Amino acid sequence: xxxxxxxxxxxxxxxxxxxxxxxxxxxxxxxxxxxxxxxxxxxxxxxxxxxxxxxxxxxxxxxxxxxxxxxxxxxxxxxxxxxxxxxxxxxxxxxxxxxxxxxxxxxxxxxxxxxxxxxxxxxxxxxxxxxxxxxxxxxxxxxxxxxxxxxxxxxxxxxxxxxxxxxxxxxxxxxxxxxxxxxxxxxxxxxxxxxxxxxxxxxxxxxxxxxxxxxxxxxxxxxxxxxxxxxxxxxxxxxxxxxxxxxx
Amino acid sequence: xxxxxxxxxxxxxxxxxxxxxxxxxxxxxxxxxxxxxxxxxxxxxxxxxxxxxxxxxxxxxx
Numbered sequence: 199x200x201x202x203x204x205x206x207x208x209x210x211x212x213x214x215x216x217x218x219x220x221x222x223x224x225x226x227x228x229x230x231x232x233x234x235x236x237x238x239x240x241x242x243x244x245x246x247x248x249x250x251x252x253x254x255x256x257x258x259x260x261x262x263x264x265x266x267x268x269x270x271x272x273x274x275x276x277x278x279x280x281x282x283x284x285x286x287x288x289x290x291x292x293x294x295x296x297x298x299x300x301x302x303x304x305x306x307x308x309x310x311x312x313x314x315x316x317x318x319x320x321x322x323x324x325x326x327x328x329x330x331x332x333x334x335x336x337x338x339x340x341x342x343x344x345x346x347x348x349x350x351x352x353x354x355x356x357x358x359x360x361x362x363x364x365x366x367x368x369x370x371x372x373x374x375x376x377x378x379x380x381x382x383x384x385x386x387x388x389x390x391x392x393x394x395x396x397x398x399x400x401x402x403x404x405x406x407x408x409x410x411x412x413x414x415x416x417x418x419x420x421x422x423x424x425x426x427x428x429x430x431x432x433x434x435x436x437x438x439x440x441x442x443x444x445x446x
Numbered sequence: 447x448x449x450x451x452x453x454x455x456x457x458x459x460x461x462x463x464x465x466x467x468x469x470x471x472x473x474x475x476x477x478x479x480x481x482x483x484x485x486x487x488x489x490x491x492x493x494x495x496x497x498x499x500x501x502x503x504x505x506x507x508x
Contacts, residue, residue: 243455244447244448244449244455245447245448246448247448248448248459253458253460253461254458254459254461254462254465255458255461255464257458257465258464258465258468258469261468261469261472262468265472300479304475304476304478307475308471308472308475308476311471311472312471312472315464315467315468315471316464318464319461319464417476421479424483424484424487425483427487428483428486428487431487431490431491431494432490435494440494441498444494444495444498445495445498
């Protein structure tokens with residue numbers, strides 16, 4: 199088991215291996231993302247019953263909740279990749295951490311925008327400075343901070359290091375986001391989905407949400423793979439295998 | 447199917463503006479996220495292929 203793990207680690211740290219493997223994955227990922235998004239959105243927009251309190255505005259849930267979940271998962275993944283880079287100096291990990299930042303920020307922005315738009319008909323306001331909304335806004339600024347600090351350093355390596363440290367410090371914000379709806383009084387409703395309890399949602403509403411969450415995570419994987427491959431091509435541009443690729 | 451007609455679907459029970467604004471903005475951000483890495487790859491491949499050709503010419507002329 200341990201041997202297998204170290205073997206996988208050394209493989210993953212090889213940019214060429216990653217590039218070739220993900221090249222084979224891309225068409226499958228694209229197909230899975232497209233199919234799951236079409237199924238999830240069709241079920242969510244056309245077949246899920248309207249909410250008895252919120253009416254049809256609740257259909258925003260099918261993008262809001264997946265985006266908000268992903269924004270947090272992506273942040274954790276970015277911080278973990280940063281830690282792997284800091285501890286073992288694995289370059290691939292630094293590149294992955296770097297490319298996650300703008301993608302995670304995009305999903306965080308989607309969560310905030312759709313939340314504000316959903317808030318207007320539901321709460322009567324676009325924005326309140328309550329714990330959940332403020333901590334999500336902080337997450338967006340953390341993403342921006344990681345991106346900015348990366349560019350601000352003199353060498354690329356120093357940028358990776360500083361970005362990784364900031365990302366790790368910012369992890370404190372993740373449990374704050376999660377428990378904000380329990381610790382403080384807030385307009386935001388508590389979690390719709392929990393791992394421990396039976397879902398309170400009607401299955402016709404729940405299934406499209408689960409499908410959209412899977413679709414969003416697959417889409418995120420695709421975007422990170424595309425961007426990481428670009429990083430690899432750039433950094434390995436003088437290596438023989440990339441030269442061969444360029445000549446073909 | 448929850449909607450009897452297309453106009454009912456678009457109206458989203460008087461919440462059409464909010465629903466479609468949400469979905470529209472999301473589609474825009476998603477599209478940008480797809481376009482950016484694809485464009486970067488296209489440019490990268492082009493520039494590096496040019497550099498490689500230039501270096502080869504240079505090496506053969508000296």
